[in-house]
Amino acid sequence: MVGKASDGVPRDETVARTLDDLAALTGVSRATVSRVINGGTAAEATRRRVQEVLARTSYRPNAAARKLASGRSGVVGVVVHVDPHLLFPDPYFSQLLQGITDHLAEQGTGMMLWLGNRTKEATLDHVLGMSFLDGVIISAHTLEDPVVDGLLGSTLPTVLIGHRRADRSASYVDIDNEQAADAITTHLITIGRTRVGHVTGSRGTVAGEDRVTGYQRAMRRAGLRFDRLIVDGDFTRESGVSAAAELLELGVDAIFCANDASAAGALETIRASGLRVPEDVAIAGFDDVEFAAHLDPPLTTVRQALRQHGMEAARALLQLLGDPGRAPRRVLMPTELVIRQSSVGGVPHE
Amino acid sequence: MVGKASDGVPRDETVARTLDDLAALTGVSRATVSRVINGGTAAEATRRRVQEVLARTSYRPNAAARKLASGRSGVVGVVVHVDPHLLFPDPYFSQLLQGITDHLAEQGTGMMLWLGNRTKEATLDHVLGMSFLDGVIISAHTLEDPVVDGLLGSTLPTVLIGHRRADRSASYVDIDNEQAADAITTHLITIGRTRVGHVTGSRGTVAGEDRVTGYQRAMRRAGLRFDRLIVDGDFTRESGVSAAAELLELGVDAIFCANDASAAGALETIRASGLRVPEDVAIAGFDDVEFAAHLDPPLTTVRQALRQHGMEAARALLQLLGDPGRAPRRVLMPTELVIRQSSVGGVPHE
DNA sequence: TATAGGATTGGGAGCGCTTCCATTTCGTGC
DNA sequence: GCACGAAATGGAAGCGCTCCCAATCCTATA
Numbered sequence: 235m236v237g238k239a240s241d242g243v244p245r246d247e248t249v250a251r252t253l254d255d256l257a258a259l260t261g262v263s264r265a266t267v268s269r270v271i272n273g274g275t276a277a278e279a280t281r282r283r284v285q286e287v288l289a290r291t292s293y294r295p296n297a298a299a300r301k302l303a304s305g306r307s308g309v310v311g312v313v314v315h316v317d318p319h320l321l322f323p324d325p326y327f328s329q330l331l332q333g334i335t336d337h338l339a340e341q342g343t344g345m346m347l348w349l350g351n352r353t354k355e356a357t358l359d360h361v362l363g364m365s366f367l368d369g370v371i372i373s374a375h376t377l378e379d380p381v382v383d384g385l386l387g388s389t390l391p392t393v394l395i396g397h398r399r400a401d402r403s404a405s406y407v408d409i410d411n412e413q414a415a416d417a418i419t420t421h422l423i424t425i426g427r428t429r430v431g432h433v434t435g436s437r438g439t440v441a442g443e444d445r446v447t448g449y450q451r452a453m454r455r456a457g458l459r460f461d462r463l464i465v466d467g468d469f470t471r472e473s474g475v476s477a478a479a480e481l482l483e484l485g486v487d488a489i490f491c492a493n494d495a496s497a498a499g500a501l502e503t504i505r506a507s508g509l510r511v512p513e514d515v516a517i518a519g520f521d522d523v524e525f526a527a528h529l530d531p532p533l534t535t536v537r538q539a540l541r542q543h544g545m546e547a548a549r550a551l552l553q554l555l556g557d558p559g560r561a562p563r564r565v566l567m568p569t570e571l572v573i574r575q576s577s578v579g580g581v582p583h584e
Numbered sequence: 585m586v587g588k589a590s591d592g593v594p595r596d597e598t599v600a601r602t603l604d605d606l607a608a609l610t611g612v613s614r615a616t617v618s619r620v621i622n623g624g625t626a627a628e629a630t631r632r633r634v635q636e637v638l639a640r641t642s643y644r645p646n647a648a649a650r651k652l653a654s655g656r657s658g659v660v661g662v663v664v665h666v667d668p669h670l671l672f673p674d675p676y677f678s679q680l681l682q683g684i685t686d687h688l689a690e691q692g693t694g695m696m697l698w699l700g701n702r703t704k705e706a707t708l709d710h711v712l713g714m715s716f717l718d719g720v721i722i723s724a725h726t727l728e729d730p731v732v733d734g735l736l737g738s739t740l741p742t743v744l745i746g747h748r749r750a751d752r753s754a755s756y757v758d759i760d761n762e763q764a765a766d767a768i769t770t771h772l773i774t775i776g777r778t779r780v781g782h783v784t785g786s787r788g789t790v791a792g793e794d795r796v797t798g799y800q801r802a803m804r805r806a807g808l809r810f811d812r813l814i815v816d817g818d819f820t821r822e823s824g825v826s827a828a829a830e831l832l833e834l835g836v837d838a839i840f841c842a843n844d845a846s847a848a849g850a851l852e853t854i855r856a857s858g859l860r861v862p863e864d865v866a867i868a869g870f871d872d873v874e875f876a877a878h879l880d881p882p883l884t885t886v887r888q889a890l891r892q893h894g895m896e897a898a899r900a901l902l903q904l905l906g907d908p909g910r911a912p913r914r915v916l917m918p919t920e921l922v923i924r925q926s927s928v929g930g931v932p933h934e
Numbered sequence: 935t936a937t938a939g940g941a942t943t944g945g946g947a948g949c950g951c952t953t954c955c956a957t958t959t960c961g962t963g964c
Numbered sequence: 965g966c967a968c969g970a971a972a973t974g975g976a977a978g979c980g981c982t983c984c985c986a987a988t989c990c991t992a993t994a
Contacts, residue, residue: 614982615983645981655982
């Protein structure tokens with residue numbers, strides 16, 4: 235109010251740096267100002283008065299002081315230890331990150347990002363040294379990972395995206411790779427294929443290994459032989475190209491690739507060799523990334539809602555922070571078998 | 585030493601959470617421990633004793649407390665407000681980031697990364713709210729940028745990568761776009777071309793505008809007409825493709841593109857139209873990214889050492905932090921005209 | 935053997951905030 | 965109009981650290 239301009243406040247655009255400044259400006263105690271800001275109990279009139287001052291003051295709470303006093307900073311760390319050059323072109327990680335940032339932003343939580351431009355040891359050291367973090371989300375995709383080990387061994391609340399056997403007691407968001415791989419392999423068998431090959435993902439990754447296991451399980455259950463039909467790949471298109479060539483030599487009538495990128499590569503090889511998809515060789519991928527539906531023919535694959543994974547991980551971490559005593563939160567996200575023409579000829583585009 | 589195991593320390597793998605814990609463990613005061621850790625003066629014997637305890641203790645200083653007490657946290661922010669999907673595929677930004685992280689890591693400084701997955705307003709708010717930052721490096725490439733404005737208007741020490749006219753009193757690392765564009769245009773004129781076209785970068789970016797200005801300056805100085813020879817592009821290959829088509833209609837004998845990506849696009853168009861490079865139309869780009877030397881023919885361009893830019897920005901910020909009183913640090917990085925076959929026929933590959 | 939002067943050390947204040955607890959204020963029922 | 969309990973508020977401690985300053989310890993000099 236203009237009439238109040240005589241209450242000793244210097245200028246209208248007052249600057250208040252600390253709670254004490256605000257306290258002096260409003261005439262209440264620092265404790266009360268703190269309560270208003272943090273949503274504690276306060277008389278309606280007091281609240282209004284403080285908020286008025288707050289509005290014309292551009293006050294920002296000191297995050298360091300906050301963390302020190304309360305143990306909470308409202309900032310979490312996100313560690314995706316993958317070379318930045320590989321990270322963002324890959325729809326897998328960018329969707330994951332998108333989901334995480336979306337949920338955190340919505341909840342007003344800040345985030346610190348670590349990518350793989352240092353050694354894992356250095357990254358771990360940095361993260362643990364950054365003691366104003368409230369917690370961490372980390373992608374745990376490889377079987378050996380000192381950063382994951384280090385974080386789980388620390389007192390910092392941690393949520394994994396993906397998990398190893400050894401991480402079963404931690405909080406994580408993951409999918410059942412084995413069962414999804416089993417399901418898609420079974421699909422290929424169901425449409426009448428008997429010589430189903432598998433192009434693996436990178437050995438040493440959880441997803442890679444588990445998908446092999448799922449594939450084997452399905453083949454064994456169907457009574458089909460597969461011991462020579464597994465060729466190692468590494469999740470890249472290139473590996474799909476060459477692995478498919480090997481498999482064609484062995485005479486397969488279907489190929490399950492550990493992800494969509496390698497499936498795209500396999501597709502190239504098959505068509506280059508003059509064979510038809512799916513008539514001669516059916517093919518299936520994993521992930522259902524953007525381009526999968528636009529391949530020719532559209533690719534049968536396993537859909538995982540990666541953005542949801544990210545959001546779920548963020549949600550899990552915030553819950554953990556809200557109630558440190560609670561049990562670890564383990565979320566297995568659903569996957570969906572998406573059948574397209576690469577495995578079912580004649581069916582019109584979905 | 586094993587013989588020392590009787591000095592009352594509970595286990596060998598002692599845990600010390602605070603300086604006071606360490607003080608109790610070593611028998612010196614908290615102040616002394618702090619001095620040893622931070623490289624203050626301490627007697628050699630004391631220093632050794634403290635460090636011994638430090639070694640078997642896995643103590644980590646509390647960054648929040650540090651920031652509160654000293655004002656320094658050893659963490660800086662890096663803001664590259666570009667959509668992550670565009671960011672990392674682009675060698676420009678990834679090299680810049682690489683340089684920044686390299687120098688910061690080497691100096692033991694932590695970093696917090698903000699990418700463009702929120703609105704600029706939200707980003708600004710987050711960064712300013714993150715009060716444990718010691719300073720910020722931000723890429724300032726567009727003419728309008730509320731984040732840059734907000735940071736420069738705050739008390740947070742800030743170093744820009746790139747700069748607008750209005751930022752002339754800030755600290756920045758940049759190149760002289762105008763003069764580099766002038767130089768490369770002049771080069772095209774020198775080899776005898778008189779109808780030199782220009783495919784601009786995104787209008788609204790500093791680099792885009794300044795390169796137009798440099799081009800115009802060179803043309804004007806040579807007494808050549810250019811008013812109809814400027815076609816807008818946006819730094820993408822696609823824009824190079826279509827802009828070049830327009831320019832060919834007008835009958836140019838050389839094209840200067842605002843960056844290498846659009847030059848690659850222009851190259852495609854020219855060759856598709858049956859014209860020879862450089863005999864019929866010479867072509868030049870800007871940046872000297874990886875692929876420029878591998879185009880056919882190799883591309884004449886302006887090299888900027890982007891990794892160096894990043895390192896220089898980090899260095900500038902750390903200097904600023906070390907001596908807050910010092911004048912802003914403005915660095916114009918050198919550029920280098922790299923002449924390859926796209927503008928000089930017959931000359932063997934460099 | 936004193937003693938000045940430097941090196942080393944410990945005490946303690948204080949960074950800005952949250953939060954417990956005691957005090958004050960208020961609204962209500964009798 | 966008074967006592968009572970609940971609501972609102974202020975005082976003060978303390979989070980873990982740095983850094984100033986004063987106290988103590990040496991060492992070299994007279």
